[in-house]
Amino acid sequence: QQQVKQSPQSLIVQKGGISIINCAYENTAFDYFPWYQQFPGKGPALLIAIRPDVSEKKEGRFTISFNKSAKQFSLHIMDSQPGDSATYFCAATYTGGFKTIFGAGTRLFVKA
């Protein structure tokens, strides 16, 4: 059962463009929504995270938009750079922090 659905599976963006990755969840028991960035051969690293009482969070070129009523959230990468080429995972953590469910991942390639 896929509780966090992530799209697209892969994404190619021109340097300087905007990368957008979308996620949808089903369970209302989630209350923490992190995004992780993973480079080949490495473990994921936290990029940015949001809690459901906030509709948007921005850190540098990275922005999370959160729509609680639609149970959707998205990652926007502004001014995308070749160094942003990586796999991105959205995730949702249950209230109390016992378990985190990950999306299937999006492979982003930024063309120079």
Add this chain to the structure above:
Amino acid sequence: DGGITQSPKYLFRKEGQNVTLSCEQNLNHDAMYWYRQDPGQGLRLIYYSQIVNDFQKGDIAEGYSVSREKKESFPLTVTSAQKNPTAFYLCASSIWTGPGNQPQHFGDGTRLSIL
């Protein structure tokens, strides 16, 4: 420099053999986790532990076992009962403060293959 160390980076298993993957953290985190990563499937939780001498099954625990004898260490054994063990295994840790959530910090993984 604080972090999570996983070893070995690459591991090969023969048929019918148990293998143990090491995970050590010096972040003083209470909670530790093991995930399996397969292409196109994201990360799936195998086991997690909130405190020493206690651990819980995740979504795909069959064929795996863990122990948590020390706060810093959370080794994973892939037993011969796990029929499809080829995958990238990731260990993570986080602060456990009760209600409220903290991000997980990951090691750089162990890639396990079948000989």
